[in-house]
Amino acid sequence: MTIRTFTDEELRRVGGLKWSGITTGDGSPTIGAWVAEMDFATAPPVAEAMKRAIDDGLLGYQPTWLAGRVADALSAFERRRFGWDVDPAHIRLAESVLPALRATLAHLVRPGAPVVVPTPAYMPFLTIPEELGHEVIQVPSLHGDGACGRGWALDLEGIRAGLEAGAGLVMLCNPWNPTGRVLTEQELRGLQGVVAGFDALVFSDEIHSPLVLGECGRFLSYARLGPEFAAHTVTATAASKGWNIAGLPCAQVVLPDEDLRRRWDAFGPSVAHGASTIGALGAVAAYLHGDDWQAEVREVVEENVDLALEAAAGTGIDLVRPQGTYLTWWGFEGLGLPSSPATVLRERSRIATNDGAALGRGYEQWARINLACSPAAAREIVEGVLGVLA
Numbered sequence: 001m002t003i004r005t006f007t008d009e010e011l012r013r014v015g016g017l018k019w020s021g022i023t024t025g026d027g028s029p030t031i032g033a034w035v036a037e038m039d040f041a042t043a044p045p046v047a048e049a050m051k052r053a054i055d056d057g058l059l060g061y062q063p064t065w066l067a068g069r070v071a072d073a074l075s076a077f078e079r080r081r082f083g084w085d086v087d088p089a090h091i092r093l094a095e096s097v098l099p100a101l102r103a104t105l106a107h108l109v110r111p112g113a114p115v116v117v118p119t120p121a122y123m124p125f126l127t128i129p130e131e132l133g134h135e136v137i138q139v140p141s142l143h144g145d146g147a148c149g150r151g152w153a154l155d156l157e158g159i160r161a162g163l164e165a166g167a168g169l170v171m172l173c174n175p176w177n178p179t180g181r182v183l184t185e186q187e188l189r190g191l192q193g194v195v196a197g198f199d200a201l202v203f204s205d206e207i208h209s210p211l212v213l214g215e216c217g218r219f220l221s222y223a224r225l226g227p228e229f230a231a232h233t234v235t236a237t238a239a240s241k242g243w244n245i246a247g248l249p250c251a252q253v254v255l256p257d258e259d260l261r262r263r264w265d266a267f268g269p270s271v272a273h274g275a276s277t278i279g280a281l282g283a284v285a286a287y288l289h290g291d292d293w294q295a296e297v298r299e300v301v302e303e304n305v306d307l308a309l310e311a312a313a314g315t316g317i318d319l320v321r322p323q324g325t326y327l328t329w330w331g332f333e334g335l336g337l338p339s340s341p342a343t344v345l346r347e348r349s350r351i352a353t354n355d356g357a358a359l360g361r362g363y364e365q366w367a368r369i370n371l372a373c374s375p376a377a378a379r380e381i382v383e384g385v386l387g388v389l390a
Contacts, residue, residue: 113168180322
C-alpha cells in the first residue's frame with residue numbers, strides 16, 4: 001500500500017489544524033475528525049512534483065504558463081475519470097473554491113439578491129453570502145421517507161419557493177458535504193427545471209468529485225448536462241480534498257458558457273492571483289498521475305465507513321452510507337444527549353467533530369465526522385461515539 005498513515009502521536013506532533021485546533025475544556029488533546037482534510041500524506045507523484053519545484057527554486061509568484069498547465073491537466077482528468085470533454089480554454093484558475101464563491105456573489109449575482117442554500121450545508125455557504133449583503137434562504141433537505149430511499153435529497157419545491165422570493169443564486173454541493181450524497185442525473189435535471197424559470201445562477205461546488213465511493217455510479221457535473229445548464233452555472237473544483245493538499249490553495253473554475261466566461265474574465269485575474277504556485281504544480285501531478293493512490297484512499301475510507309455503519313446499527317443513531325466524500329453525517333436526535341453531540345463527543349470521548357448547528361437550522365443534534373483516517377483512528381472514533389451512548 002502506498003498510503004502513508006500516521007499515529008495519533010505523530011499527527012499531534014506535526015500540529016496540523018485538524019489535530020491541534022480543538023481541545024477539551026481542560027486543554028486535553030482530541031482525535032481530529034472535524035476539518036475536511038485527510039490524515040494521510042499526499043500521493044507520492046504529487047509530493048515529488050512539489051519537492052522538485054522547491055529544489056528548483058520555483059517559489060516565486062505564479063508564472064504565466066501555469067494556468068494553462070492546470071487547465072490541461074483538469075481537462076484530461078475530467079475526460080478520463082468522468083467522460084466530460086471540458087475544453088481547457090473554458091477553465092480558469094482561482095485561489096480556492098470560497099474566493100470563487102465570493103467573486104461570484106460580488107460580480108455575477110444581482111446586488112442584494114438572496115441565496116438559496118440547501119441544508120445541511122458546508123458551513124461557509126451559510127455565512128459568506130450574508131457577509132456580502134445577501135440574505136441566506138435555508139432550505140432543509142428531504143430525509144428519511146421523504147427522500148425516496150436516497151437518504152437525503154434536495155427539496156426542489158423549497159428551492160423554488162426561495163427563487164420565487166427573489167433569490168439570485170442556488171448553492172449546489174455535489175458530492176454533498178456533509179451528507180455524502182452523489183446526485184443522480186434525474187436529480188440534477190430536476191434542479192435545472194426549477195432554476196431555469198428564474199433569473200438566477202447555480203454555484204456548483206464539485207471539490208469532492210474525485211472521492212466517489214463504492215458502486216454508486218459515475219459522477220456527473222451539473223454543467224455537463226447541456227448548454228441550458230452551463231448557461232447559469234459557475235462550477236468550482238480543486239485537487240485539494242482528493243489529494244490532501246488543502247493548505248496549498250489552487251482551485252479551478254469551469255465556465256463552458258461563453259457569456260458567463262466573458263463576464264468572469266472581467267474580474268477573474270484577481271481571483272486567480274492568490275493561487276499557490278506549489279499548489280498548482282501539485283494539482284497538475286494529482287490530475288495526471290494520482291489515480292492509483294487515490295483508489296487506495298477510497299478503499300480505506302470505505303472500510304472506515306463500513307465500520308461506522310456496523311457500529312451505529314441498532315443504536316438509534318441516524319447514519320446514511322455516504323456515496324462520496326470522506327465526511328459522514330451522524331444524527332443523535334432522541335438519544336438523550338445532555339448537550340450538542342459535538343460538545344459531548346469532545347468532552348467525554350475527546351473526539352473533535354463539527355457541530356451540526358453550524359450546518360443549518362434544525363441540525364442541533366447532528367455532528368459531521370471525518371473518516372479520512374487510519375483504521376486505528378476510525379476504531380477510536382467509533383468506540384468514542386458508542387461510549388457517549390452508554
